[in-house]
Structures are given as structure tokens and as C-alpha cells.
Amino acid sequence: MMRINIKECADILSNQDNILIITHAHPDGDTLGSGFALCRALLKLGKKARVICADEIQTKYLNAIGELEMPEFKEDFVVAVDVATINLLGDIAESYGDKIDLCIDHHNSNTGYAKYTLLDGTAAAACETVMEVIKALGVSIDKDIANCLFTGISTDTGCFRYASTSAATFKAASELVELGAENGKINRIMFETKTKTYAAIERLALEGMQFFLNDRVCVITVTQDMYKQTGSQESETEALPSLTRQIEGVEVGLTIREKTNGECKCSIRTFERVDASKLAAFFGGGGHSQASACRFECSVEEAKKLLVEKCEELLG
Amino acid sequence: MMRINIKECADILSNQDNILIITHAHPDGDTLGSGFALCRALLKLGKKARVICADEIQTKYLNAIGELEMPEFKEDFVVAVDVATINLLGDIAESYGDKIDLCIDHHNSNTGYAKYTLLDGTAAAACETVMEVIKALGVSIDKDIANCLFTGISTDTGCFRYASTSAATFKAASELVELGAENGKINRIMFETKTKTYAAIERLALEGMQFFLNDRVCVITVTQDMYKQTGSQESETEALPSLTRQIEGVEVGLTIREKTNGECKCSIRTFERVDASKLAAFFGGGGHSQASACRFECSVEEAKKLLVEKCEELLG
DSSP, rough: OOOOHHHHHHHHHHHHOSEEEEOSHHHHOHHHHHHHHHHHOOOOOOOEEEEOOOOOOOHHHHHHHHHOOOOOOOOSEEEEEOSSSSSGGGGGGHHHTOOOOOEEEETTTOOOOOSSEEEOTTOOHHHEEEEEEEHHHTTTOHHHHHHHHHHHHHTTTTTTTTOOOHHHHHHHHHHHTTTTHHHHEEEEEESSSHHHHHHHHHHHHHOOEEETTTTTTTEEEHHHHHHHHHHOGGGGGHHHHHHHHHHOOOOOOEEEEEEETTEEEEEEETTTTTHHHHHEEEEEEEEOOOOEEEEEOOOOOHHHHHHHHHHHHOOO | EOOOHHHEEEEEEETOEEHHHHHOOOOOOOHHHHHHHHHHHHTTTTTOOOEEEOOOHHHHHHHHHHHHHHHHHOEEEEESSOSGGGGGGGGGGGTTTTOOOEEEOOTTTTTOOOSSSEEETTTTHHHHHHHHHHHHHTTTOOHHHHEEEHHHHHHHHHHHHHHTTHHHHHHHHHHHHTEEEEOHHHHHHHSSSSHHHHHHHHHHHHTOEEEEEETTEEEEEHHHHHHHHTTTTTTGOOHHHHHHBTTOOOEHHHHHEHHHHHHSEEEEETTTOHHHHHHHHHOEEEEEEEEEEEEEESSSSHHHHHHHHHHHHHOO
16 A cells, blocks of 8 residues: 555546445545546546445435436546445445545545555544645546535534634535535535424424433434434434434433334434543444444333443443 | 724724723623623723623633633723624613714614714624724733634624625634634533533423424424523523524424513524514514514413414415
8 A cells, every 4th residue: 555645646546447435334525525526627538537436325325415417437546535444345245345446535544455545633524635636636626526615614614613624624515615616505505404204203303302420421213103203213313313412411322213123223423522432432432522323122111221321320 | 883893993093081881691702702802902001991781601601711801990082892782781771872973883773873883784793893893902912812803703604604704704703713713712611511400491491392384384382481490590591592593404493582570582593585683574573684573462382373374484
């Protein structure tokens, strides 16, 4: 593995053609924004380029980044964007995991699986780095590219809310809006729109919200019955965990979702005082210090009991 | 009334001392950020300056903009910031309404009540304009001033979510973060923290959410009884109106709050198709095209009926 800089990355891409770009599985705004922005830039240079992904792309992302017709070809060069490890490629890891020529990423945990790696761990989004690469390629950023890049930056920063948002992030956003990015429309799609079924399950989840240990632990539970009752599904409920942590005084937020096989999964959100990855690790899971997850081969009620007991130990 | 530009505004302020700065009543992040940023800048120039406000400042704003010791003095010059009409001064309108020398604002509806008016209707926040005035005054923006200005810009744009957020807004945010604004901390205080009493009333409000006209109109009602039941109060419920508009398919969101005297107030939120200020104007209120408000001298239920009828007319 060789670490490269922006200019070297642009030089390498300039010398290649028939470029396949791969996003991570369960694709989010940053991996898609990075992939499609780079693809559009390479197409503008007269190259053949295509983006692929192990899973279906949610409509909201397609609406934000815009659809793109891409040519078919046999790839000569493979680029992964916003992918920290080959496991995250999902079902296409087997076909491409050992064939990644170039990786553009912003995760410090990147395992260095690619031949060349362009990694900026200070970037709030991979799109920040892709933007610099596109400039170095000499491609002028048009409205479509700007929309892709803005989507990635906006979604990976929780709409500029997270502490990861830097002066450089805001500067990139300013440039992209200047270049035509439809920030109002994109943010409305990504942050202001709840499906009716999500709104219904969110309401049920809030109704059933419970507090433990002097209100320092907040628990939301989502059962299969609640999915049936509201017509919602698990893929829609990614915003629920953040609700647990928003309440004043809460130090640990737990969102326990029942799976179809009777097992369940818990998303953990914490603030500085409690390390979410440690709590998850105790139950065989993992993640970041303020956001992690673990699984249980038991009922939601039993999992809740185990988790609250462990929280009592950690919170002292 | 005389319209002035940034430079003229700075020149006028440079020639004054004993400057009283007034925010609007029920102060929000933009009026407070503008007032305290300007006050800090004038104090740095060796002038006497003080900020006053008709109502108490919520703790969350104090935590974001930082506390400031201000001198006592008899004012020679009065500045209003982010105040579109003298009515918005609240209980101090009577004492100062006809004594405003200078107004710095970003509302196109500004009534021109001040002797000099610096108005930039394209600014997403009054703080964007105050920032330019501070620069023109020759004051270097320190971390405290940057925090005030960032708070105003971030809150008035819904954390950079609204379509009013321009390239210039992002550029200002970038500069402020560069100058030391604690964007992560401020956004967490303003957008990631709910009091327990607010969480309780939000839950009740969502439980009682109603839909009309094929789900194109969403109504939240907040009664005095709900405040009693949850220990919450009206000043805490400013985030409720945005909940109405977030649901897919909703074109008009109405949040009707019962006042202590049995009258009620409605906050209106819309998307492009419906002009919120027109709907409010029909009932004697006003505001912006996507956010407005009006009052009713009747019960919540009657107001709801009147509003939904009018919506039926507007939505056709």
C-alpha cells in the first residue's frame, strides 16, 4: 500500500481509463456523493467510468445526487470511495476486495487494502477530499457534481451539526453553493422529510420511551408488532437512536429493535462520560466512542434488563 | 428614515458612545448573537455599550453566546438588532420605540422605524450583516464575538438547513470557525438538547397530531392543560412548528398554542406551493413566505376550523 496526496491521486486517475468506482454497502450520502461526483468528473474528461454498489440506493439519495447514465465496459482500474475496510463492500467484497487500485477515504481506521490510498482523516466527509481531486484533475465543478459533493458533506456532518465540521468543511460548502449546489432542496430531502410510516413509528417509539438510573439512561424499544402496526420497516428507523440522546441529562441512549427471528439489536448513543464502544463490546458488539451497536439472542425485555444493569455498573 | 450601507453604519457607530443595544422580545439566537457581538466589539473599541431585552434570556442561549459583564450608563445612542417592527420590542417598545437611532436587520418587512437603517434582505441572519459591520469598525473578531455571530447564523438557518442559507452564509461560518467559534458545542446546545419538559410536551403534541385535506395539512395543538401536565411552558415550544412540516406530503403545518387568556396563536409553516405570509395575513398576522404567525381571539378548536377552511381554499 502506498499513501498518496491529492496531486498524485489526480495524476494516477488521469493516466487511467475504464474506471470502476465502488461505494460501501448500505450506501449513504457520502459514499454515493463521492462515487457519483468522481464518476461525473471522469466522464467529463472523456473517460469511461461507472459506479457500483452491493445494495440498492435509497430514493432520497437518488433525488439528492441526481440520476446518471453510465457506460458499460470491462474495468481496467478500480477505485473505492469512503470505504474503510473491504468488509464494508458487502456482497461485492468477494469479486473486488483484492482488486482495489485506489482508495479515497476519510476514516483513520482505513485498513490500507488498496494499492494507492488517499486518506485525509481531518476531512468531515470523503466528499471534501474528492472535491480537491476533481479540481486537481482540471475538471470544472458543474451543478450536478456540486450537488453530489454537497450531499456527501451535508449528510456526513448531520447537516453541519457535528463537531467534525471544520472551517474547511464550511468553505467547501460555500464554494459548492456558489457553483450551483441546491443546498435548500438537498437538505430538505435529507433532513426535513419523514415518511408517514416513519412518523408513525417514531410517535409509538416516543410514547414507549423509558428512563432508568435517575433518568441518565433512556431506552426506546421497537418491536415487530410496531412495524406491523405502522407499516414501517427497520431500514427506515436509522434516525431513532439520535432521539434517545437528545434529552437533557441522558448519558446513555439505547434503541433496542426486535428482529424477525426473535433476537434483537441495540444501538447505543452516549456523550463523553460513557464509552459506547466499551458497553457494546461487553455484549460482543463494537463501534465508536459515542455510537456503537450489539446484538442479543434474547427478547427485547431481557436485552433491556442486561443493558440497564451494565449501565448501572458503568455510570457508578 | 435613511438607508445606509455597512461603511456608513460603521462610521456612525465610531462617532457615538454610551450605546444601548436592544434585541427583540422573546429573544432568539440571531437577535442575541447580533446584540452581544456588536456590544463586545464596541467595548473592545473602548466605548460604553449594553444589551437589553424585554424578556428573560433562555439559559441555552447564554451557554452558546457566553455571559458578558456590561457597564451601566445613560444612553446617547440606541441600536435595534434583528427587529423588524417596534411592536417586536415587547414591553420596552413604549420606552424606546420612538428613540431608535440605528437598526441593523435582515427582514425585508422592516418598517423603517429607526433614523438610520442597515438592511440586507439577502442575509440569512442579521449576524451576517453585524459581522461585516464589526469588520468595518476595525475590530478583530475574537473567539467570544465569533461564538455570538455563529450562534445567530446557525440558529436562524436551522443549522444551515433552510434554503435561505447562501454561499455567503457558509463563507461567514467558515471564517467564524477559523476565528475560534465553537461550532460543535454551540450546535449541540442549540440542536441536540431537549429539556425533559420539552420532550414530554413534544410527545403529547405528536400523539395529538391531526391531518386534514388528504394529509396535506398537519395540525399540532398545544393547550394550557398540556403545559400543566408536562411542566413545560410556551417559551420552550419553539421547535414544535418545524415538526408539522417534516412529514412527507404535508404542504401546510399549523401549530396552534392556547394562551392563558383563552385566545390562541398559530405558527404556520409551508413549502413553496403555499405562501405562509398570505395565510397569516388573512387572519391579521404576517411573516415570511414559508414561516408566519397569526393570533385568534377564540378557542384552539375554533381557530383550527377557520385555518383548515382557509387552507382548503388555498390548496384548491
